Amino acid sequence: MPAKAYRAALLHCLADPREVGEEASYEFFEDGLLVVEDGRIVRIGAADALLGRLSPDTEVTHYPDALITPGFIDTHIHYPQVGVIGSYGTQLLDWLETYTFPAEGRFADAEHAREQARFFLGELLRNGTTTALVFGTVHPQSVDAFFEEALSLNLRMIAGKVLMDRNAPDYLTDTADSGYAESRALIERWHGRGRLHYAVTPRFAPTSTPEQLALAGKLFQEFSGLYMHTHISENRDEVAWVKSLFPERKNYLDVYDHHGLIGARSVFAHGIHLCDDECRRLGETGSAVAFCPTSNLFLGSGLFDLAKLEGHGVRVGLGTDVGGGTSFSQLQSLNEAYKILQLQGQKLDPFKALYLATLGGARALYLEDRIGNLQPGKDADFVVLDYQATPLIARRLAGASSLREKLFALMILGDDRTVKATYAAGNRVHHRAA
Structure with a gap:
C-alpha cells in the first residue's frame, strides 16, 4: 500500500517525566507530519521539512486545529x-x-x-x-x-x-x-x-x-x-x-x-x-x-x-x-485522576497525564516496542483531538498561552466529543460525524 501522511500538531511522550524531567519527556511539532506505511509509522517531523520528501502518490490528510497523539x-x-x-x-x-x-x-x-x-x-x-x-x-x-x-x-x-x-x-x-x-x-x-x-x-x-x-x-x-x-x-x-x-x-x-x-x-x-x-x-x-x-x-x-x-x-x-x-474516555479518567491526587497533596502534570494514558500504559503492558508513542517503527495507532470540539473547549484553548495549558484543558474538559478520528494500524477505525 502507498504511504499516507497526516498533518496536524503532533505530540507524543519519549519517557516518563518523573525519570527524565518534563522537557525531555515529550516531542512536539506545532505543524507536524506523520507518515504511515504498511500499518506502521515511518517518519515524524515538522511538516515543512517532510512534505517535499514525500513521493508523488502519497495522500496527505490535513487536520487543522487538531492535535495528533498516540492512541x-x-x-x-x-x-x-x-x-x-x-x-x-x-x-x-x-x-x-x-x-x-x-x-x-x-x-x-x-x-x-x-x-x-x-x-x-x-x-x-x-x-x-x-x-x-x-x-x-x-x-x-x-x-x-x-x-x-x-x-x-x-x-x-x-x-x-x-x-x-x-x-x-x-x-x-x-x-x-x-x-x-x-x-x-x-x-x-x-x-x-x-x-x-x-x-x-x-x-x-x-x-x-x-x-x-x-x-x-x-x-x-x-x-x-x-x-x-x-x-x-x-x-x-x-x-x-x-x-x-x-x-x-x-x-x-x-x-x-x-x-x-x-x-x-x-x-x-x-x-x-x-x-x-x-x-x-x-x-x-x-x-x-x-x-x-x-x-x-x-x-x-x-x-x-x-x-x-x-x-x-x-x-x-x-x-x-x-x-x-x-x-x-481516558481524558475523563485523567480529569478524575487529577482530583484524586490533589486530595492527597500530589500533582498530576499534563505531560505526566499523557504519559500514563499512552507510553506509561504501553510500559505497563510490556508493549512499548510496538505502541505508546509515534516513533518510527511503531504501530500506527493514533488519535486526532479536535481543538474546536465544543464551544467551551474552543474558547478555553484560544486563551491558552502554552502547550501545557492546552493539554491540561483538553484533559479536564475533553471527552468522546474531543476525538475527531481514531486510527489503528494505519486504518481509520472511527470518524466523528460533523
Whole structure:
C-alpha cells in the first residue's frame, strides 16, 4: 500500500517525566507530519521539512486545529459490564452481586456476546482508545466474540476468560480443571493471532479456590508472552475477605505470588489499599497496577496513591474499569485522576497525564516496542483531538498561552466529543460525524 501522511500538531511522550524531567519527556511539532506505511509509522517531523520528501502518490490528510497523539491505552476494563454502567448505589461487593453477575450471565448467549463486543469496541474507538486489557466472562464464547470483532478491525487487544470456581452464582462458575482447559483452548486459538494477546484472568482471589489459582499460575508459565489480569485491594471489605479466606498468606498479593501469578505482564487492577511490602514486591517483579480513577470514586473504594506505587518502582497504567467506571474516555479518567491526587497533596502534570494514558500504559503492558508513542517503527495507532470540539473547549484553548495549558484543558474538559478520528494500524477505525 502507498504511504499516507497526516498533518496536524503532533505530540507524543519519549519517557516518563518523573525519570527524565518534563522537557525531555515529550516531542512536539506545532505543524507536524506523520507518515504511515504498511500499518506502521515511518517518519515524524515538522511538516515543512517532510512534505517535499514525500513521493508523488502519497495522500496527505490535513487536520487543522487538531492535535495528533498516540492512541490511548486502557489497562483495565470489563466489556460485559457496559450494560450496567451508571448503576446506582452500592460499593464493590454489593455491586458485583446486584449488577455485575446478572449482566455477565447473559454472555452464555454467543449472539449477545458478539453484539456487546461490537458495541464495546465501537465505544473504545470513539473515545480514542486503541489498545485495552479486557475482562470477558466465565464463558469461552465471550472471549471468542471479543477476539473475532477485534481481529476484524486489526486492533491490538488483550483479553481472557474469567476464572471463578467459588463465591459466585452457579451460572457463572467453572471448575479448576474446566477453567484451565477452556483457557488453554482459547490461548491456542487466539494468542498471537493478528495483534491479539491472551490474559489468564482469575477474577480476584475470593472467587477462585487455591486449586484454581495454582492451575492459573501453571497456565501463565506455559505459553510465551501471556498476560495475567486480576483485581487486588480495591475495597477494604474485600481485603478483609481475602484475609479470612487465605489466613496462611501474609497479605493479599502473597496469595497471587504463592500461586505463580506475579511477574512481567501481570496487571493488578486498583491497588488502592496495598501495604509497602506489597508495593515493593510488585516493583521488584516487574508487575503493573492499573489506576482506575472513575470507578474508585464511583464505588467509594478510596484514593489511589500514585507516588507510593511509583516510589517502589511499580509500573502504572490507566484504566477506565467500565462498568464500575463511569466513562470510556481516558481524558475523563485523567480529569478524575487529577482530583484524586490533589486530595492527597500530589500533582498530576499534563505531560505526566499523557504519559500514563499512552507510553506509561504501553510500559505497563510490556508493549512499548510496538505502541505508546509515534516513533518510527511503531504501530500506527493514533488519535486526532479536535481543538474546536465544543464551544467551551474552543474558547478555553484560544486563551491558552502554552502547550501545557492546552493539554491540561483538553484533559479536564475533553471527552468522546474531543476525538475527531481514531486510527489503528494505519486504518481509520472511527470518524466523528460533523
